[in-house]
Amino acid sequence: MRAIRVSQYGGPEQLKLEEVPRPEPQAGEVLIRVHAVGVLPMEWKLRRGLFQGRMPLTLPYIPGSAIAGGVEQVGPGVETFRVGQAVFGRTSKGGYAEYTTAAIENLALKPEGLSFVDAATISGGATVAFSALFENAKLQAGQRVLIHGAAGGVGLFAVQFARWKGAAEIIATASAQNEAFVRALGAQTVINYAKTRFEDVVHDIDVVLDTIGGETLTRSMQVVKPGGILVSLLEEPSQEEATRLGIRAMSNKPSFPWPSTELLQTIARLMTEEGVKTEIARTFPLHEAAQAHTLSETGHGRGRIVLLIH
Structure with a gap:
């Protein structure tokens, strides 16, 4: 089969199209003929070697994890899925390929009303937003929420999930060209981060979702109300500062979760x-x-970038 492989860390030129053996599904796995795979920011960071200390990879490797496609073969003991069914979810075996294998607990049936391309944006985007807002932050109806990077692949889902949950006010940061888009998703207030420092106009927030990190994370801690929570997708917030401010602050990073079938079905x-x-x-x-x-x-x-395979 054809697959993209990375044989050494470096720039985009390291992504090489090669012929490799088609994998065989093991117990608890299915073989998937990939139709679409999401391109996640984590993947270019891995390719550049930015996580060698925390997430060492065995070179060469096939990038990609957020997949949608059709079941081609089932492994030993698999009764949940059948050959020919359309599925989507997450693989740890590499998704930038014509075929990949995936564990059945990280897959769900694709509804007929959902395209393969759209289904490939759920894992790593929608699943991260959902777990950060509801599993980590425990967002409730009536709360005020601030979402950074609201036009991005996680942020766009977070705005919509907060609206669905019944948040009292959804405040978002975005660029000027994305302001109308983010408002259409459900944000009542959109702050152009290039013109306005959000901490000058936002206060007493119940939940902050940080998708940016760095200085944005540090400044965001100032706008959380006492007892409120900040969840960062990129780094661990200062617990000393959180204690001083009387807030909770945590990282969703360790649980960039391998989504369950139930979570995939919910989204x-x-x-x-x-x-x-x-x-x-x-x-x-x-x-x-x-x-x-x-x-x-x-x-x-x-939004999201997607590779089309078949």
Whole structure:
């Protein structure tokens, strides 16, 4: 089969299209003919070797994890899925390929009303937003929430999930060109981060979702009300500062979760029945994975980038 492989850390040019053996599903796995795979920011960071200390990879490796496709073969003991079914979810075996294997506990059936491209944006985007807001922050109806990077692949889902939950006020940061888009998702207040320092106009927030890190994370701690919570997707907040301010602060980083079938099904239902939608920034064919990574590295796109395989 054809697959993209990385043989050494480096720039996008390290993403090479190669012929490799088709994998065989093991016990508890299925073989998937991949139709679409999401391109996540984590993947270009891994390719550049930024996580060698924490997440060492065995080179060469096939990038990609957020997949959608059809079941081609089932492994020993698998009764949950059948050959021919459309599925989506997460793989640890590499998704930038014509075929991959995945554990059945990280897959769900794709509803007919959901395209393969849209389904490939759920894992790593929607699942991260859902777990951060509801499992980590315990967001409740009537609370005020601030979402940073609201036009991005996690942020766009977070705004919609907060609206669905019944948040009293959804405040979002975005660029000027994405302001109307973020308002349409459900944010009542959109702050142009290039013109306004959010901490000058926002106070007493129940839940902050930080998708940016760095200085944005540090400044965000000032706007959480006593007893409120900040969840960062990128780094561990200062617990000393959180204690001083009387707030809770945590990282969702360790649980960039391998989503359960139940979570995947929940989000698919929200997309097919409750009006939650994704946004596709751009699609690329498999052989243009390097161009997809180059676009992802700019960090200012709206929505998700997806590779089309079959």
